[in-house]
Amino acid sequence: MLSRVFGLGRRSFDTLSEQEILALAISSEEDDARIYRAYGDGLREEFPQSAKIFDEMADEEDGHRAALIDMHRKRFGERIPLIRREHVRGYYERKPDWLVRPLGVDHVRRMAEEMERQAQRYYAEAAKRTTDAATRKLLGDLAAAEQSHEDLAHKLGLKHTPGEVREEEHQTERRQFILTYIQPGLAGLMDGSVSTLAPIFAAAFATHDTWQTFLVGLAASVGAGISMGFTEVASDDGRLSGRGSPIKRGLATGIMTTVGGLGHALPYLIPHFSTATAVAIAIVFVELWAIAWIQNRFMDTPFWRASFQVVLGGALVFAAGVLIGSG
Known part of the structure; x- marks a missing residue:
């Protein structure tokens, strides 16, 4: 060496x-x-x-x-x-x-x-x-x-x-990048950001204990990341669909799922409950708009339609978590 x-x-x-x-x-x-x-x-x-x-x-x-x-x-x-x-x-x-x-x-x-x-x-x-x-x-x-x-x-x-061939190759390369990384990563980010809202905020409003809420969020995020990653790998080997390596797609999905959940779990390391919850809600807002931007940027989804779908879905899951935790 x-x-x-x-x-x-x-x-x-x-x-x-x-x-x-x-x-x-x-x-x-x-x-x-x-x-x-x-x-x-x-x-x-x-x-x-x-x-x-x-x-x-x-x-x-x-x-x-x-x-x-x-x-x-x-x-x-x-x-x-x-x-x-x-x-x-x-x-x-x-x-x-x-x-x-x-x-x-x-x-x-x-x-x-x-x-x-x-x-x-x-x-x-x-x-x-x-x-x-x-x-x-x-x-x-x-x-x-x-x-x-x-x-x-x-x-x-x-x-x-020539120009038209290079443009066609560029489009093929971009499409492959989206299918292998963006689409699985976006699915993971959406799942991690939205699906973990209910358990995290339910635990927060049920216990008012920031440490216990963080542990619930950590478990939900990591567990969802592992589950989504393995599901992506097992669902499609990429040969017929042309979506690329299942390992790459699985890693993109699993990592982004975990990141999406941890985004609003990490604020509960703050010991003050009201401050931690306010920061977590702000991060959720940023996550949902980021998802809408990615859909618009790479998936050609109209921005306001993507925003409406993501924000509405996130708001419903968030409300469910708060209602269940406060019940």
Whole structure:
């Protein structure tokens, strides 16, 4: 662990021989080609046109690798030393595709442009370290190629994803985000904010004990969060509905359910009953309007209709809790 943090056990770039410089370039091009193909595979189902961008970029990297291998074969023979980017101190790193893929197609395009910039800087520095004229020319040519490819993702994007295709992909990406995170999270927030109103305020007005009310609210919120989360996971695996990973949806639902309930349970940590209740009611008001705003912003529900539905439902549940607690 410490060796990775402080670069212990890694070679300095300045100590690499010309053969090792070529070997490092070869392994880097192989890795980059695999990364681009992984990006393409990750995008192919939902963004087939953008996937073609990364297929072509992978082909570009294969061409660079072939030229480097030919040069190595001419100068040093068939045996290529095993040296990779993680063996060299200060060398740029690549994030695995599973860390990048969920961040969206535009982010992946930007990552590809950054990869091209990093490769260009490497070839420019490597060319300075070589004395063989042919090798220096090759590395210089590759540096120039990478520099010209710095906007390759953008150029290929214009070729494969014209305006109407990009807009369609953007809408698909937005729809997937809403189905996987917003919709389950909104359902959880509504359930946590509204369904826990009755037990929390019933306990508050029945006992006038802020600590006992907080414990009831905590239990109701956590219990509802667990229940809603598991229900979401078990109800739909996402394959037919296209709603995405059940784990992600379950986490979004469970966490937001718990947050919704805790919002008006936490004020009862205040020992003064009237103050705690006033703060809790104010938070309930904010929660209900937040739900209405989310419905309007992401679900295209007219704001006043969403407000009426949420506020009316919340008011009825709140009144039920107060009446039961005061009875």
